[in-house]
Amino acid sequence: MTFISDVLAAVGSLPKPLLVLVTGALVLGECTIGLGFLVPGESGLLIASAAVTDLGFFFVLAGVVAVCATVGDNIGFWLGRRYRLKMRETKVVRKLGQQHWDRAGQLLRKWGIGAVLVGRFLPVVRTLMPAAAGTSGMSYPKFAVSSLIGAIAWSATHVSIGWLAGASAKYIEDALGRTSWILMAAVVVIGVSIWLLRRRRGTKQPEAAAAEEPAKDVAA
Template identity: 25%
Template sequence: MDANAVVAPAWYCALALVAVLGDAFLPFLPSGTLVILAVLKTGQVGGSPLLLGAGVALASFLGDLLLLHLARRGAPAVNRRLERRPRLAASVARVQRALTGRTTSRTAAAIVIVARFVPAGRTVLDLAVGHSPNRPWTFLRWSAVAAVVWAAYIVSLGWLNLHWFDTEWLSLAISCLAATVISSAVVQLVRRRRRLAVLVEGD
């Protein structure tokens, strides 16, 4: 196999994994789009969807773990961000109250998993847990599950469109549109569920 056929797609995968890791801190990063692009670029490499999915899940979980660690240590950069963005701070406080109140394990799991599909939901959740006095073990367990769920979803979306459409640009456009529609639908569903609405209140 031509070396360029492997090296070039590897760069797309590396960029996608960095974005997935970083969007815990910078939710505006187009991590989903970059993962889909990586799927399209590696479509001819055997086993690439599984490997990419595993990498995306790991990067997603590590991003949560890192932001959680910084928040629990009271990192100045994290505290400054909350001070400069009162709406973000208010969202963090709401989610924190929801998680530390009379919340069943099932509801807590739903909040953690759904946060992956809500814009900036992952950031708000990580900061809320990081500033909570409770131990984060339960959160980390469900964070790992959420990472796997989101990785399977976004990689499958790219893979399905890769096989449904003949051109790469059309596959990318349809995949990104579908991801946006699904994300919007999740936000609307969350708004109607009082126990999950803390993720999107004040938007």
């Protein structure tokens, strides 16, 4: 059995309830402000999703992940509502990056509740957006609905990607062999690294400017 198949087999051999529980816990941690920079929830979700073999397990995993993501959002929202503008100066926000907090505030001012949904798909901002929404004064019902819709879409998207990637990897590895697979993976890693570097350089100046303007209250 080849390397990728070994990894997928190891993940797939775990008891399904345990796999769902661990994945849900990772997602809850990533979506909860204060833990998001410690927990690799998105990576864990993609790996776990590679073990999906049928629609039944797909819906169970996606459903649990969506619920856990929503719970994490609610924790962040109420923390933001409690501490308001003081949140930006907390150790947690400084650790994650105040520029990301400001970006969340900019999205909220521009799109309102739509920013909660969009922010779900942005790394780091995903963790900070709920607290920023609470700080902005957004009404809880509007936040809750947008958070739930975003969580369902995000969960279904990532579980689908993981499922398809897991199924495709087996065929690709069989066709290319281990050496070719490693070479192809190296090319992908290099390409992604170059893309991230260019993206970082392109957003460096806007983020620096945004950091000078604290997040302001947004009408509900």
